[in-house]
Amino acid sequence: MRIKEEWKKSGYFWLPHSEDKKIPGTLSILDGGKIELEVVGLFDESIEALNGNDDLSRIIGHIEKDGLVTLEDCFYKTKNIAFGGISKSLVYVRKVISGVAYEQDEKAIFNTVSFTVEGINEWVGITGINVVHSDDFKTATISYDPQEELIYNLRSGFKLHIFFGYTLPGCGDTTEARITHQTYFKLSSEVARDFSEFSKIVHQVTYLLCFALDSTVTISDVCATCNDITIEISEGNIRPANIKLYYQSLPFSEDLPNLDKHKMLFRFSDIRENAEQVFNKWLSTYSIIRPSIGLYFSAVSGDHKYLDGKFLALAQGLETYHRRTSTETLMDVAEFRSMVASLLWNCPKSRRKWLKGRVLYGNEINLGQRIKRVINPYKSYIGNSKQRTKFVRSVVNTRNYLTHYSEELEKDSAKASELWVLCQKMEAVFQLHLLQQLEFKESDIQRILSNNYKLKQKLDEI
Incomplete structure (x- = not known):
C-alpha cells in the first residue's frame, strides 16, 4: 500500500496478557506497507522466551496522535539482550489496526x-x-x-x-x-x-x-x-x-x-451500464485463471529486471491461461488411457515407474499448439498466416532456449529488439483475452483498439 508521508510514531507497547509490563518503542510504516517496531528491552524475559519460545502473535500499543493500536502477526527480526545496559530489538509486524486494542483471543x-x-x-x-x-x-x-x-x-x-x-x-x-x-x-x-x-x-x-x-x-x-x-x-x-x-x-x-x-484500456463509463456483471465476472475469472493473471501482472509491473524474465512470465502465463480455459487433448481421453495401460502392461516391471512418468502428460497439446489456439481469435491483429507462424515458432523456440539453454536452440531464439517485440505482442494478446473474459463484445474491442494507441502499438510492432 502507498504511504505518502513518513509514518513513524513513538509510544508504549505490551502483550495483551501483560498490560502491567509496557516497554517504549517506535512504530514505523514504510512506503509499500512494510511495518517495523523498534522496542527498548524485550516483551518477555523469561527463560522460555529467551530460548525462542516467544508469542508475539498480537501486540498492543498506545502511540502518539493515533492512540490505541493492535499489531498482528509479529515476530522478532533481531533480538538483543542487555546485561545491565540498554538494548533495542526489532520486531516485524504484518498488520497494524489503528484505533482499537483487541484482547488476546478476540477476533478482529x-x-x-x-x-x-x-x-x-x-x-x-x-x-x-x-x-x-x-x-x-x-x-x-x-x-x-x-x-x-x-x-x-x-x-x-x-x-x-x-x-x-x-x-x-x-x-x-x-x-x-x-x-x-x-x-x-x-x-x-x-x-x-x-x-x-x-x-x-x-x-x-x-x-x-x-x-x-x-x-x-x-x-x-x-x-x-x-x-x-x-x-x-x-x-x-x-x-x-x-x-x-x-x-x-x-x-x-x-x-x-x-x-x-x-x-x-477502458474506463468506468465503458462498463457503467453492466458494471455489476463486469465486477462479478472479473472475480469469477480471477479464481479460475489466477496463476496466469499473476504471471501477466508480474510481467507488466516491472517485477522482472531483465527482458528474458518478462518473456518467460508471459509465455508461461499464456500457456497456463489456455490450460485453465480449455480441455483440449491430443486424443480422446479413454483412448489415451487404454494406450497407456497397454504400454505399461508390455513394459518390464522394473521400468514401469519410469515409463509412467514419461507418458503422464503425453495427451496434452504442446506449447506451440496452445499459443496458436490463444492467438486464433485475434489472428487478424497478428498479421498474415506467414507472420503468425513465425510468431508462434519464435515464442516456442525462445521459451525452450531460455528454459534449457541448449546451444542448438540459441540461433533460433529471439534476442534484443526482436525479443522486445515478442513481449509486446504477447502482452497485447493477453489483454485482448482478458477483455473477452469480461465479456466485452467484438465491437467494443474494435473501439478500444481504435482509441487506445498503446495497445494498437503493441500489435503493430514489426
Whole structure:
C-alpha cells in the first residue's frame, strides 16, 4: 500500500496478557506497507522466551496522535539482550489496526473496509465540482454537488460501493477557497468477517484497476468499521468507529503511475451500464485463471529486471491461461488411457515407474499448439498466416532456449529488439483475452483498439 508521508510514531507497547509490563518503542510504516517496531528491552524475559519460545502473535500499543493500536502477526527480526545496559530489538509486524486494542483471543472482524486506488478518480471520471466562467473569464463560479453512492452486489456476499468523499471551504474571510473530491471503493458485509476475506477482494479489485488503467497502481487509505465498535458523536447518537489498517499489499510500485486516459484500456463509463456483471465476472475469472493473471501482472509491473524474465512470465502465463480455459487433448481421453495401460502392461516391471512418468502428460497439446489456439481469435491483429507462424515458432523456440539453454536452440531464439517485440505482442494478446473474459463484445474491442494507441502499438510492432 502507498504511504505518502513518513509514518513513524513513538509510544508504549505490551502483550495483551501483560498490560502491567509496557516497554517504549517506535512504530514505523514504510512506503509499500512494510511495518517495523523498534522496542527498548524485550516483551518477555523469561527463560522460555529467551530460548525462542516467544508469542508475539498480537501486540498492543498506545502511540502518539493515533492512540490505541493492535499489531498482528509479529515476530522478532533481531533480538538483543542487555546485561545491565540498554538494548533495542526489532520486531516485524504484518498488520497494524489503528484505533482499537483487541484482547488476546478476540477476533478482529469488520463489516466494511474502504480504500482508494491510484488512478481511481481518473478511471471513474465522476466529479461534483462545477466551474462556470464569465464570458470575459474575469470571474468564475465554483460549486459542488455531492455525488450519489453506487452499490453493486457481489456473488461472494459482499457489496462493492463506489462512493465520493469531499471537503468544502470554511466560512469567514479567506484568500483561498478549496474543494477536494476523492473517489473510494468500499466493501460491505452484513455479517462481520475476518479481514482476510476483505483483503482477498480488495486485492482482486485493485488488479482490475491495474488492467483497466494498463498501469501498476497501489491502494492507500484503508479504513474499516465494525458494527460492534462505536463512538458517540453527540448525546445519544453513535456511529461505527473508523479503524485505520496498514499492511504490505500487492501490487506495489515504488514509482507513482503515469496515468493517461488515452492509454487506459477502458474506463468506468465503458462498463457503467453492466458494471455489476463486469465486477462479478472479473472475480469469477480471477479464481479460475489466477496463476496466469499473476504471471501477466508480474510481467507488466516491472517485477522482472531483465527482458528474458518478462518473456518467460508471459509465455508461461499464456500457456497456463489456455490450460485453465480449455480441455483440449491430443486424443480422446479413454483412448489415451487404454494406450497407456497397454504400454505399461508390455513394459518390464522394473521400468514401469519410469515409463509412467514419461507418458503422464503425453495427451496434452504442446506449447506451440496452445499459443496458436490463444492467438486464433485475434489472428487478424497478428498479421498474415506467414507472420503468425513465425510468431508462434519464435515464442516456442525462445521459451525452450531460455528454459534449457541448449546451444542448438540459441540461433533460433529471439534476442534484443526482436525479443522486445515478442513481449509486446504477447502482452497485447493477453489483454485482448482478458477483455473477452469480461465479456466485452467484438465491437467494443474494435473501439478500444481504435482509441487506445498503446495497445494498437503493441500489435503493430514489426
